[in-house]
Each structure stands twice: as C-alpha cells, then as structure tokens.
Amino acid sequence: MTTIFLKQITTxxxxxxxxxxxxxxxxxxxIYLRNPENSEVGKLMVKKAIDLIYELGFEQFTFKKLAxxxxxxxxxxxRYFENKHxxxxxxxxxxxxxMEFLVTFKLENVTDKKERLKIIVHLLTHELAxxxxxxxxxxxxxNQIVIAESSKVYLVKDVAEINRSEVxxxxxxxxxxxxxxxxxxxxxxxxxxxxxxxxxxxxxHQQYFSVNLPKLTDISSNKNSEFTSQFIEDFLFxxxxxxxxxxx
Amino acid sequence: MTTIFLKQITTxxxxxxxxxxxxxxxxxxxIYLRNPENSEVGKLMVKKAIDLIYELGFEQFTFKKLAxxxxxxxxxxxRYFENKHxxxxxxxxxxxxxMEFLVTFKLENVTDKKERLKIIVHLLTHELAxxxxxxxxxxxxxNQIVIAESSKVYLVKDVAEINRSEVxxxxxxxxxxxxxxxxxxxxxxxxxxxxxxxxxxxxxHQQYFSVNLPKLTDISSNKNSEFTSQFIEDFLFxxxxxxxxxxx
DNA sequence: TCATTTAGTATAGTATTACTATCAAGTGTA
DNA sequence: TACACTTGATAGTAATACTATACTAAATGA
Numbered sequence: 156m157t158t159i160f161l162k163q164i165t166t167x168x169x170x171x172x173x174x175x176x177x178x179x180x181x182x183x184x185x186i187y188l189r190n191p192e193n194s195e196v197g198k199l200m201v202k203k204a205i206d207l208i209y210e211l212g213f214e215q216f217t218f219k220k221l222a223x224x225x226x227x228x229x230x231x232x233x234r235y236f237e238n239k240h241x242x243x244x245x246x247x248x249x250x251x252x253x254m255e256f257l258v259t260f261k262l263e264n265v266t267d268k269k270e271r272l273k274i275i276v277h278l279l280t281h282e283l284a285x286x287x288x289x290x291x292x293x294x295x296x297x298n299q300i301v302i303a304e305s306s307k308v309y310l311v312k313d314v315a316e317i318n319r320s321e322v323x324x325x326x327x328x329x330x331x332x333x334x335x336x337x338x339x340x341x342x343x344x345x346x347x348x349x350x351x352x353x354x355x356x357x358x359x360h361q362q363y364f365s366v367n368l369p370k371l372t373d374i375s376s377n378k379n380s381e382f383t384s385q386f387i388e389d390f391l392f393x394x395x396x397x398x399x400x401x402x403x
Numbered sequence: 404m405t406t407i408f409l410k411q412i413t414t415x416x417x418x419x420x421x422x423x424x425x426x427x428x429x430x431x432x433x434i435y436l437r438n439p440e441n442s443e444v445g446k447l448m449v450k451k452a453i454d455l456i457y458e459l460g461f462e463q464f465t466f467k468k469l470a471x472x473x474x475x476x477x478x479x480x481x482r483y484f485e486n487k488h489x490x491x492x493x494x495x496x497x498x499x500x501x502m503e504f505l506v507t508f509k510l511e512n513v514t515d516k517k518e519r520l521k522i523i524v525h526l527l528t529h530e531l532a533x534x535x536x537x538x539x540x541x542x543x544x545x546n547q548i549v550i551a552e553s554s555k556v557y558l559v560k561d562v563a564e565i566n567r568s569e570v571x572x573x574x575x576x577x578x579x580x581x582x583x584x585x586x587x588x589x590x591x592x593x594x595x596x597x598x599x600x601x602x603x604x605x606x607x608h609q610q611y612f613s614v615n616l617p618k619l620t621d622i623s624s625n626k627n628s629e630f631t632s633q634f635i636e637d638f639l640f641x642x643x644x645x646x647x648x649x650x651x
Numbered sequence: 652t653c654a655t656t657t658a659g660t661a662t663a664g665t666a667t668t669a670c671t672a673t674c675a676a677g678t679g680t681a
Numbered sequence: 682t683a684c685a686c687t688t689g690a691t692a693g694t695a696a697t698a699c700t701a702t703a704c705t706a707a708a709t710g711a
Contacts, residue, residue, distance in 0.1 A: 189687090196688075212560030217668065228689060233670075303558050306608075310551050312460030314615045327618045346621045346634050349609055353638070356608055357601050360554075364600060367562045370575045373594045386594050390601075394641045437658085444659075465697065479659060481699075 180252045185320040186245045189235045197235055199225045201249075202292055204242055209296035213243060213304045243300075244308050244322055249292075250301050251325035254278065255332055268340045269398070272391060275333055279358040280384040302359045330355070341395040350394065358387055428500045433568040434493045437483045445483055447473050449497075450540055452490055457544035461491060461552045491548075492556050492570055497540075498549050499573035502526065503580055516588045517646070520639060523581055527606040528632040550607045578603070589643040598642065606635055 184190065191197030203224045208216045216239060218232045236242040261274050283294035309323065317323075333354065334347035344350070364371040365379035374382045432438065439445030451472045456464045464487060466480045484490040509522050531542040557571065565571075581602065582595035592598070612619040613627035622630045 194687080215560065218670090219668075228691095229670080230672095230690085231688060234687080238669075306554050306558065309616060310554065310611070312463065318616060323616060327616070330619050346637070348618070349612075349620045349634050350638075352608070352612060352619045353601075353605050357605065360600070360604055361597055363558070364597075368557065368566060368571060368575070370596070371578050371600045372597045386597050389594065390598070390638075390642045394638055442658080466699090467697075476660060476662095477699085478661080482658080486698075 180256065182245065182248050182252065183320070183322055183324065186241055186248060186322050187236055188233075191235050191245070196225065196227055196231060200227075200232060200235060201242075201245065205246060205292050205296050205300060208243065208246070208300050208304065209293070213239070213300075213307055240308065240311070243304060244317075246297070246300065247305055247308055248322065248325050250297060250305075251329050253283075255325065255329045257283075258329070258332055258336075262336070268336075269392070271336050272340055272395075273388065275336060276354070276358075276384060276388050276391060279355060280362065280387060281380050302363050305359065306356075337395065344395055350391075354387060354391065358383055361386060428504065430493065430496050430500065431568070431570055431572065434489055434496060434570050435483055436481075436485060439483050439493070444473065444475055444479060448475075448480060448483060449490075449493065453494060453540050453544050453548060456491065456494070456548050456552065457541070461487070461555055488556065488559070491552060492565075494545070494548065495553055495556055496570065496573050498545060498553075499577050501531075503573065503577045505531075506577070506580055506584075510584070516584075517640070519584050520588055520643075521636065523584060524602070524606075524632060524636050524639060527603060528610065528635060529628050550611050553607065554604075585643065592643055598639075602635060602639065605638075606631055609634060 182192075189197070191201050200221065204216075204221055207221055207224060211220070218229045218239060222229045222232055236245065257278055258275060261278065262271050265271050265274065282298045285294045309317075311317070330348055330351045333351040337344060337347040337350055361372060361383045362379060365374040365382055372382070373386070376382070430440075437445070439449050448469065452464075452469055455469055455472060459468070466477045466487060470477045470480055480490075484493065505526055506523060509526065510519050513519050513522065530546050533542045557565075559565070578596055578599045581599040585592060585595040585598055609620060609631040610627060613622040613630055620630070621634070624630070
C-alpha cells in the first residue's frame with residue numbers, strides 16, 4: 156500500500172480546488188522482493204532513489220551510491236529490489252497509478268467531453284503538484300524521471316518476460332482510461348489506445364526535446380510545458396474533430 | 404565516406420522501380436576517433452555491432468563481445484570509438500542520413516503533396532529494403548535497433564555536451580526535411596517540426612508496442628507495420644487536413 | 652632506401668558495477 | 682525464553698569499462 160499526501164492548490168479551469176487528504180493504492184508485489192512501504196529504510200530508499208536518478212541519470216545511478224545516501228548497505232537494498240531496473244519500474248508504477256488516480260479525480264463531475272480531454276492533456280504536460288509532506292517524493296524530480304527514463308523500462312531485450320509478471324499493468328490501465336475518454340468524445344475514432352499512448356509518449360519527448368534539442372520542435376519561448384500542451388491539444392482535437400461526437 | 408548499395412524492387416505507389424547503384428555520404432568525424440570506413444576491421448566492427456546490438460540489446464552489448472565476434476581485441480575497438488554509446492550514435496547517424504537520402508530520392512518527381520506525405524509515412528513505418536551486398540549492414544536488424552535503441556542516444560544526462568559536437572545534426576536534418584514537406588502540404592500548420600518528430604518517434608513506439616505490449620495499441624491482426632502505417636497516416640491527414648493547402 | 656609515422660595486436664592492469672554469501676546483532680512476538 | 686525476522690558488516694566474485702605499454706607490420710615520404 157502506498158500513501159499519497161495531496162496538498163495542493165489548483166487554479167486549473169477557473170476553479171480553485173484545495174485538497175488535503177490521503178489516498179492509497181497497491182503496487183504489484185512482483186516488482187519488489189520486500190515491500191519498501193513496510194519499513195523506514197524501504198521508504199527512504201525509494202525517496203532517495205528518485206533524488207539520485209534525477210541527479211545522476213539512470214545509467215550512472217547505482218545501488219552502492221544509493222546505499223551511501225541512505226546510510227545503509229547494498230545488501231539491504233538488494234533485499235528489497237532485484238536490481239535497479241526493478242526499482243525504476245517501482246517508481247514508474249507508482250507514477251502511473253498516481254496519474255490514473257489524478258485523471259479520475261480531476262474528471263470527477265466534469266461532464267463536458269472536450270473539457271475532460273483538456274484536463275488530461277494538462278495533467279500530462281504540466282508538472283505534478285508538489286506536496287508539503289517531507290515524507291513524500293519530490294514531484295519535480297519524479298516528473299523529470301518519467302520524461303527522461305520511463306522508456307528504459309520497456310525498451311529492453313527481456314520485455315516479454317518482464318511483461319508476463321504484469322508490471323506494466325498500471326501503464327496499460329492509464330492508457331485504457333484515457334482511451335475511454337477519447338472514445339466518449341468520438342466513438343467513431345478507430346485508434347483510441349494508440350492515440351492514448353501517443354499522447355503520453357509525445358508529451359514526454361516534446362517536453363524533453365523542447366528543453367534539450369529544441370531544433371526538433373517548434374518551441375520559440377522558454378515556456379516549454381505551455382508549448383507542449385498547446386501542440387498536443389491542437390493535434391488531439393484535429394484528430395478527434397473539434398466538437399465531440401461527430402466526425403469531421 | 405559511407406557507401407550505400409541500393410538493390411531493391413519497390414512496389415510502392417503502383418510503380419516498379421529497380422535500383423542498383425551506389426550513394427555516399429559523410430558522417431560527422433566527431434563521433435569516432437578513427438573512421439571505421441577506412442579499414443576492413445572498422446567496417447566489420449560496425450557491421451557486426453549491428454548484428455550484436457540486435458541480438459543482445461544495447462545494455463548487454465559490450466566491446467569485449469564485439470571483439471570476440473570480429474576476432475580482434477577491445478583495444479582495437481577503443482581506437483575507433485570512445486565507448487559503446489558513440490558506436491550506437493554512429494549507427495544511428497548512418498540511419499538518419501540514409502533515411503534522409505531515401506526521403507529525397509523517393510520524393511523525386513512526385514508532385515502530389517498528399518502522395519509525398521504518404522511516401523514519408525511508408526518509409527518510416529516499413530522495413531528498409533535489404534540489399535544483396537554481403538558487405539552491407541543487415542537492414543532488418545538496423546530497423547529493430549532504430550525502433551528499440553535510438554532514444555537511448557539522447558535520453559542521457561550529458562545530452563547537452565553531446566549535442567554540442569553536432570552529432571544529432573542528421574536527425575535534425577531529417578526532421579527539417581519532413582517538416583518542409585508538411586509545410587508544403589499545409590503552410591498554415593504551426594508545428595511542422597514537432598509533428599515531424601512525433602511522426603518519427605510515434606512510428607517507432609507504435610511498432611514496438613504492437614509487437615511487445617499490444618494492449619497499448621489497437622492492433623488486431625499481426626501485420627503490425629501495416630497497422631502503424633494506417634494509424635500514422637490517419638493521424639497525419641486529420642492533423643493537416645484531408646486536402647492540401649487548406650485548413651479544416 | 653632508410654626513417655618515421657600509423658595501424659593493429661597482445662598483454663596486463665585498474666576502478667567500478669552488479670551482484671552473492673555468510674554471519675552477527677537487534678527487535679518483536681508467541 | 683525462544684524463535685523469526687530484519688538489518689548491517691564484511692567479504693568475495695565475475696564482468697564491465699576502460700587505460701597503459703610495448704611489439705610488429707605496413708604505409709609514407711624525403
């Protein structure tokens with residue numbers, strides 16, 4: 156069980172929503188050897204892993220460096236996670252679950268189908284709200300990890316074997332959730348899932364490119380998340396039609 | 404200088420074109436320490452690297468394994484490439500240059516603006532034609548490497564430093580070339596470069612997902628390159644408008 | 652033609668990575 | 682009190698990602 160502390164002020168869609176409560180969700184127990192949520196070292200391990208992967212990049216990140224950071228040993232970390240790939244997968248599972256929760260939460264009571272899609276685009280292209288809890292993960296870092304490292308969990312030779320343990324389920328669920336909102340908007344559209352993953356993946360690499368390889372984008376200013384958001388929204392409504400439930 | 408041997412029969416767009424000639428292009432000399440094209444070991448090194456990276460995946464690929472494969476030593480390989488990341492970059496530079504050449508070549512004398520875009524989508528979503536030359540790279544393997552490993556050359560912490568040596572120029576050029584054809588088709592479209600990279604990247608991961616994580620797509624049959632091609636084409640012409648030079 | 656540079660090979664060695672094994676100490680609980 | 686369970690300390694291994702040195706053969710060039 157993972158606890159999310161939500162304490163944020165959202166000024167999105169002209170309403171101000173203040174949240175301050177807890178949510179819990181499960182993470183597939185085949186990702187870890189021992190649940191990091193059940194101990195202090197475990198929780199510290201994941202939190203500091205996010206800081207270190209952000210700082211060093213996944214390739215330079217090692218269990219040795221993490222052990223030093225949390226004043227523990229490699230042995231202890233290996234008791235929780237088989238290897239660093241699994242730890243990254245754990246972090247991303249947390250993110251995918253959290254994102255699916257946020258989508259569900261933010262769409263609550265929003266009936267306008269276009270608005271529902273806009274909310275999703277906004278969530279995918281803007282940073283997660285920082286929580287005030289000291290025990291929570293650094294959302295700005297988590298966001299950068301999702302953008303720069305997430306493809307490394309599935310672009311591996313043994314993806315088939317890894318996939319068998321259902322560790323990509325939260326990504327698939329998020330994809331299905333967004334696909335559902337797409338189909339609600341335009342039930343004739345033939346590729347809701349592919350469009351869903353395209354939205355997710357494109358929001359990652361357009362953000363990455365606009366910062367690191369701007370010539371691969373059309374960014375002009377330095378407001379890259381606004382840029383990505385506009386690009387994605389523009390193509391989404393051109394693909395699905397400007398007004399809901401009818402083909403163009 | 405790199406030599407391409409083209410020997411292929413294309414049945415695309417109802418015409419049969421038979422090609423059998425050579426093309427050469429330069430690869431940025433800051434990628435390598437010594438030009439692999441200038442020696443037999445060098446050429447064998449790159450060719451076998453493609454085979455090995457395909458077979459093992461980039462993470463499991465090492466210079467030691469490559470040395471054994473080409474009956475040479477690690478030392479020799481290190482004289483050509485600083486590290487395996489640079490070797491992958493060399494292979495991808497070759498691919499990006501080749502793809503830009505293919506785009507230019509296949510668009511020659513095609514005036515219909517929609518047809519021009521369709522040709523690009525076809526090139527991005529279908530396997531490269533295999534050449535008959537024994538000395539040439541294995542195109543099927545190269546294709547899989549581009550799909551599964553290409554993002555690993557830019558999703559690294561030191562991307563800024565790597566970018567300074569202009570090693571991503573062929574990717575940027577390919578992006579600019581496609582962006583040009585997009586703008587020709589619809590001069591009002593605001594994001595030609597972002598759409599261009601989205602086409603390239605999306606064609607990679609939709610192909611990857613349709614084979615390895617099909618739930619993230621809408622694939623039904625097993626003809627995944629046809630599927631990706633249809634999805635991308637549908638997407639592209641909805642974004643740019645069904646008929647050229649007018650906004651929908 | 653002889654001297655010099657260049658390319659490839661052989662061998663050796665280092666620091667780090669990615670683990671595994673063993674055992675002792677502390678803590679919680681039945 | 683005894684046992685399970687977790688963590689830590691220490692040690693060790695095979696592989697990785699290199700670097701250094703020195704020798705040989707071939708090409709170049711004055």
